Amino acid sequence: MKTALALLLLGLTLVAQSAEAGAAKDQRMAWFREARFGMFIHWGLYAIPAGTWQGKEISGTGEWIMRNGKITPADYEPLREQWNPVKFDAKAWAKVAKAAGMKYVVITTKHHDGFALFDSAVSDWDVGSTPNKTDIMMEIATAFRAEGLRIGWYHSILDWHHPDYLPRRDVDKRPASEADFDRFVVYLKAQLQEILTRYGTIDMLWFDGEWESSWNRERGWDLYNHCRALSPSTIINNRVGGGRNDMQGLDKGAGFAGDFGTPEQEIPSGGLPGVDWESCMTMNNTWGWRSDDKNWKSVEELVHNLVDCASKGGNYLLNVGPTPEGEIPQPSVERLAAMGQWMDRNSASIRGTTVGPFLKPLPYGRCTARKTENGIRLYVHVFDWPVDGKLLLSGLQATPQGAHLLVGGTPVGVAISADGVRLAVPKVCPDALDTVVVLDCVGTVSVKRWHAAPAADGSVLLPAAEAELHGSLRHENSGTSIGFWTNAKDTLSWPLRVEKAGRYSVEVELAVDPSHGGGEYAVALGVGRITAKPETTGAWNQWRTDVIGTLELSAGEHELTVSIVTKPHAAVMNVRRIVLKPLP
Ligand code: FHN
Numbered sequence: 001m002k003t004a005l006a007l008l009l010l011g012l013t014l015v016a017q018s019a020e021a022g023a024a025k026d027q028r029m030a031w032f033r034e035a036r037f038g039m040f041i042h043w044g045l046y047a048i049p050a051g052t053w054q055g056k057e058i059s060g061t062g063e064w065i066m067r068n069g070k071i072t073p074a075d076y077e078p079l080r081e082q083w084n085p086v087k088f089d090a091k092a093w094a095k096v097a098k099a100a101g102m103k104y105v106v107i108t109t110k111h112h113d114g115f116a117l118f119d120s121a122v123s124d125w126d127v128g129s130t131p132n133k134t135d136i137m138m139e140i141a142t143a144f145r146a147e148g149l150r151i152g153w154y155h156s157i158l159d160w161h162h163p164d165y166l167p168r169r170d171v172d173k174r175p176a177s178e179a180d181f182d183r184f185v186v187y188l189k190a191q192l193q194e195i196l197t198r199y200g201t202i203d204m205l206w207f208d209g210e211w212e213s214s215w216n217r218e219r220g221w222d223l224y225n226h227c228r229a230l231s232p233s234t235i236i237n238n239r240v241g242g243g244r245n246d247m248q249g250l251d252k253g254a255g256f257a258g259d260f261g262t263p264e265q266e267i268p269s270g271g272l273p274g275v276d277w278e279s280c281m282t283m284n285n286t287w288g289w290r291s292d293d294k295n296w297k298s299v300e301e302l303v304h305n306l307v308d309c310a311s312k313g314g315n316y317l318l319n320v321g322p323t324p325e326g327e328i329p330q331p332s333v334e335r336l337a338a339m340g341q342w343m344d345r346n347s348a349s350i351r352g353t354t355v356g357p358f359l360k361p362l363p364y365g366r367c368t369a370r371k372t373e374n375g376i377r378l379y380v381h382v383f384d385w386p387v388d389g390k391l392l393l394s395g396l397q398a399t400p401q402g403a404h405l406l407v408g409g410t411p412v413g414v415a416i417s418a419d420g421v422r423l424a425v426p427k428v429c430p431d432a433l434d435t436v437v438v439l440d441c442v443g444t445v446s447v448k449r450w451h452a453a454p455a456a457d458g459s460v461l462l463p464a465a466e467a468e469l470h471g472s473l474r475h476e477n478s479g480t481s482i483g484f485w486t487n488a489k490d491t492l493s494w495p496l497r498v499e500k501a502g503r504y505s506v507e508v509e510l511a512v513d514p515s516h517g518g519g520e521y522a523v524a525l526g527v528g529r530i531t532a533k534p535e536t537t538g539a540w541n542q543w544r545t546d547v548i549g550t551l552e553l554s555a556g557e558h559e560l561t562v563s564i565v566t567k568p569h570a571a572v573m574n575v576r577r578i579v580l581k582p583l584p
Contacts, residue, residue, distance in 0.1 A: 522563050
């Protein structure tokens with residue numbers, strides 16, 4: 001009897017926790033879900049060398065120069081005397097972020113080099129010991145709040161400088177026997193108390209550097225609880241306890257600590273269903289300033305990343321790496337201003353939206369959504385404007401009430417069809433970056449998964465537009481082809497139905513630029529598998545149909561998958577469609 005009662009009490013406690021966690025967490029996460037777009041700032045002593053050390057270029061991202069340059073703490077410390085960001089202007093930074101449409105900032109209070117951008121009472125490895133004692137955290141908190149942005153602190157657990165941090169780097173000859181990691185955790189908690197209690201309400205803690213053997217899930221929960229006790233409303237990422245790749249989160253209680261996921265330099269192809277998440281990405285290739293990194297992403301790519309994240313229910317945390325003088329690099333400023341012009345016109349399609357209803361990304365763009373009084377509003381983001389003015393929302397089952405362009409309100413034709421909902425848009429593309437079409441629907445909407453069905457002659461057409469893409473490969477040419485197949489692990493697939501068992505020839509319409517020949521791919525269907533080595537076709541947009549073999553198919557449901565076998569260059573091929581033709 002006692003056991004049953006104990007189990008009942010435990011169950012009720014867990015339910016209460018999860019129920020409380022659900023409601024309380026929703027309240028804490030509300031601003032994050034509304035924001036969708038934030039500024040990441042990586043700034044510190046590493047901006048001074050800017051990727052070069054003692055005249056030698058050091059590979060890797062700017063903020064890793066101490067490690068990658070094999071620099072000892074003693075040799076790195078003189079940078080402290082060089083810290084003098086005379087051009088630092090937090091107000092200017094905050095205006096750049098606000099104008100871009102960003103709603104929060106996350107700045108490095110301390111990166112892996114252990115140097116604190118605030119004057120710490122427990123360390124002199126901080127700005128308080130430099131020629132320029134400006135308390136960066138105070139400036140940032142004041143200026144960004146004044147622009148209406150929320151405040152996030154990045155804080156690294158990994159610390160290459162502190163004598164108690166373990167494990168030691170190979171170049172660090174300080175005896176590890178003198179280190180006491182528990183004493184380091186006391187120091188870590190003391191600094192967290194400083195940055196959580198000195199600067200008003202901090203909305204987000206962004207932990208990092210959690211992957212080393214000295215850290216673990218339990219220490220993560222302990223640190224999470226320490227911070228939540230100091231600042232109950234603060235949301236904390238899933239790197240606090242090593243859960244970076246395992247979104248257990250608080251809701252499930254038994255997993256890693258953390259309130260949201262943190263995919264890095266990527267946008268998960270299917271999002272992270274059921275949890276909050278944020279993709280952090282650089283604008284070039286480095287987080288911390290490198291004077292030689294000119295590889296800036298285009299405004300188009302940056303806007304499309306933002307839309308892609310929102311369409312999958314996530315946020316986009318876009319990084320800037322200020323110079324040692326304290327300026328955001330001009331190419332970053334220009335790109336953020338351009339993003340802001342798009343956001344000024346289209347933020348309703350991003351801010352506070354949720355995942356769209358589609359089971360896979362639209363081949364010509366993305367879809368975000370928001371509930372309305374009597375149904376749902378879909379924001380159809382068109383990256384690739386149709387020359388014929390026709391757009392298919394494949395598989396959409398809905399009761400359309402009307403459609404119009406978000407910017408300017410031009411009416412858009414809507415028709416229900418056997419294969420979904422069709423839109424008739426103006427022939428001339430209104431916004432080359434991303435034109436948003438609003439489709440208002442009454443009641444609920446759903447989407448039927450597309451299935452290839454045999455034509456009258458028994459052949460089965462698998463068009464690029466209906467392919468399910470797994471990885472970072474993507475549609476091009478208004479969805480009529482698939483390209484950017486640069487990751488050998490990426491695949492594409494189609495579900496299909498075969499009415500009549502038999503032998504089918506497999507025909508692949510593809511393009512291979514001469515600079516990328518020599519690859520091999522495989523087509524798997526049912527129990528069969530065919531491999532093929534596509535000859536070059538002359539260019540990425542010169543198409544050829546290869547008959548690569550035959551497969552025996554039983555009647556019924558199948559999944560055809562195309563994968564990469566060998567990839568000697570960046571990409572193997574682009575694909576426009578696959579056709580299965582029944583053999584007599
Ligand atoms: O090592 C860091 C890196 O320097 C940078 O801060 C990124 C940003 O998320 N986080 C770590 C790598 O995952």
